[in-house]
Amino acid sequence: MNSHLIEKALKIKLNQDQIEKFQKYYKHLVDFNTHTNLTRITDEKEVYIKHFLDSVLISNLVDFNEINTICDMGAGAGFPSVPLLIVFPHLKVTIVESQIKRVKFLNELQEILGITFEVVHERAEVYAKNNLNKFDCVTARALGELNLILEYGIPMLKVNGYFIAPKGSKYQEEIAHAQNALKVLQSEIVKISTFDLIEESGFRANILIKKRAHVSGYPREYARIVKKPL
Numbered sequence: 001m002n003s004h005l006i007e008k009a010l011k012i013k014l015n016q017d018q019i020e021k022f023q024k025y026y027k028h029l030v031d032f033n034t035h036t037n038l039t040r041i042t043d044e045k046e047v048y049i050k051h052f053l054d055s056v057l058i059s060n061l062v063d064f065n066e067i068n069t070i071c072d073m074g075a076g077a078g079f080p081s082v083p084l085l086i087v088f089p090h091l092k093v094t095i096v097e098s099q100i101k102r103v104k105f106l107n108e109l110q111e112i113l114g115i116t117f118e119v120v121h122e123r124a125e126v127y128a129k130n131n132l133n134k135f136d137c138v139t140a141r142a143l144g145e146l147n148l149i150l151e152y153g154i155p156m157l158k159v160n161g162y163f164i165a166p167k168g169s170k171y172q173e174e175i176a177h178a179q180n181a182l183k184v185l186q187s188e189i190v191k192i193s194t195f196d197l198i199e200e201s202g203f204r205a206n207i208l209i210k211k212r213a214h215v216s217g218y219p220r221e222y223a224r225i226v227k228k229p230l
């Protein structure tokens, strides 16, 4: 009963439907993974800890009941937004994912779980240009350096919206490199939650960033972002 790990960490009770959704998610992940590489983690308990639990733990940073729309950039096999949607079914999730095989997996997952979210096959920095000031929350796990993903994500946030960046042990270095990006993008770090995932599954620093004001002119063209990162 690996779903207990989620219940214990979040101090919540999952209903039977939510427990079954996590089980079906695990099964589809490992089934799809036999022909198309999605993750190197396939042991059930490890998937629950390093993917499902790690994803839902970002909800400890801010009251998710007050968040309506969330954009997950480069979600891959759906992390962190799909586990969050299972736990918080009121969320309107948009996933922007550049690889078609992952888009296919995510569309199948919606059918299997009987849940609905939007999957956009696009690069996040391209999608962002046409979807400014739209979301209550933007997140991205393992998509890139903080300064880079802030440029993709902050423009999509409404003013006072939250960017959530789950990071690892190099988070202080990334924050130091992101000072200019935070300033230019009118944003500030309001909370950092650091902890070790259970069963020695790694260190986590979940960073909560608030957008303070509108920004214009961002994100820039990809070539420019890479050549002259903020």
Ligand SMILES: C[S@@+](CC[C@H](N)C(=O)[O-])C[C@H]1O[C@@H](n2cnc3c(N)ncnc32)[C@H](O)[C@@H]1O
Pocket: 073, 074, 075, 076, 077, 078, 079, 080, 096, 097, 098, 099, 102, 122, 123, 124, 125, 140, 141, 142, 143
């Ligand atoms: C390392 S994986 C992380 C996946 C997932 N977030 C996780 O934590 O398991 C990065 C994902 O981002 C996607 N990706 C890379 N660059 C992207 C971009 N510019 N826009 C959207 N998706 C992108 C890749 O296809 C891949 O699925």
